[in-house]
Amino acid sequence: MLTVVLCLMAWPAMAVAETRTKSVREWTATCDDYSCSAQTAGTGGAGFALEVARAAGGNEVWFVTLITPEADAPAQDPVTFEIEGTLSRDSVVEGAGEGRFGIADQAAIESIFPAMRKGAVLTVRYASGGAPVMAQFSLSGLAAVLLWMDEHQGQVGNSDRVRALDVRDDIRLSAEDMAEIRNQVVNANSLALCDWAREGDDTARFEATKYDLGEGYGLVIVVCAYGAYQESTLLFLDGTEGLEPLPFPVYDHLNGWTASLLLGTVSFDGKTRELHESARFRGAGDCGTWSRYRWNEGYFKMLEYAYLACKDSDEPVGENADMPEFPIIYKAKD
Template identity: 25%
Template structure:
């Protein structure tokens, strides 16, 4: 019954979770109420590529735990220290994996009133700083999104209500997917149709038409990705599904980040995994990849269904895009 209920839930259009910027931090929660916040470069340093980042995750539900991760040229022995008031201090040594348990909790508690996070190497030399401006507001956002306000589990909006008052983590959708099988078939006539209907050939006048990428979807269906122009670091393609020699635009339960109501769905830097059947789109806002959006889909026999979405709306040095949607694909 639980699987049937989750499958029914998956029929509705995906509603990605919220994302918010507070000072030098971005925070987002997905549809399962798992929340993550990540540091940005301060405004004065926009345009530079960040060397160090901190990511903080809290799982949903009454017993949801914290984890803290360092990102950059991280090596075992690096010490993370939170500086601020006497009550806002914590220190932990990186052992090669995320901080969890009591260490993560101490770091988070110190961040509430902390001013700066400092990183020292094993010899005690200062090697990096991460601004904590906005981290407290981000933690409060997580409290609100997960229903923790005024409970003993809150990071900022603490209160006397017990952990049992925190809502359980919502179930994520389960999607029955078709695993790829068979052969990818595109006849010369179908290729001609794809180029004519997509109008993408106009982007290659005089240069010759590039190859159309094709993948078997199963049950006689072929995914055709028609190249449709390129920039410095983004390569666009229009997806079609071909059956019995007839090509139609691919359908999505949640459209890719590019394209619009007046045009066809547009994948960016598309990739297809023939083993899992996952179709990905990854649109970068800048060449260094510190902002943009990405979507991952699976084929259910009729349309592509969203199983993962990540985003970063601030072009401020963070290559840690935050998850705003999750679903679980079950091969059928």
């Protein structure tokens, strides 16, 4: 038997909580203090499942996940979701371990989920190892158990919000997307700061990552050079006017606070909207800076900034020497 389960993918381990269950036709729902899920059996073979779930809270969303046996995992091609007379939609899926593949296309899940609530049978088709795979799931009772879970979580009237599962925070960029970003970076007149740009028009060396900031904004991080012990990066805000270079505050004990377009190693968390930057002033790593920022309705707000000046010493810093802590010289009040 093939099973369809509605639950949250990769749910973190939590304390045991009292659970409640309700079955309606082909579906059985389970809720506790942390989340609600529902499941049903289907046809197509053992080890398959389709999951959707929502965490507890006042502003949470449903997730949809396909679970497969290892031998029947989807290939890179999109998976097709069909409901006769209502839906035929392809979507890429994102692997999340243990045979779980989340619907990773937001536009697709916004079509698939409402159709599941109203349809009779959901058919899933995809290729695995060059062979076609098909599974069918009865949707009878799904709408009823979803309503029961809405009532349990206090989400009646707010039960249609869904989100694509994407393990990656960044936006997937095609070769054409990457070329367009490179052209805009060139037009922004800051490309000369990148060391590789001085070596000719070598597009293969261009490396950029893009994140969705919401509200019509995007963050583009361009890697400029890999040094002996760190990389350097340029950051751009992608808005209605195209790419605009983003200056960030920098500090040193000689010049005080200034601004710079060229940063050290940068990482960005698309879920928390926090950006972390660090730079080492020499290979020993015993002096430099690190800083944290959070995207805040149109700009990056500085949360913390740490700085430690280099000190001349006749004794080299050994491989096993204790690295000094970088004192925090700025910390936001809220």
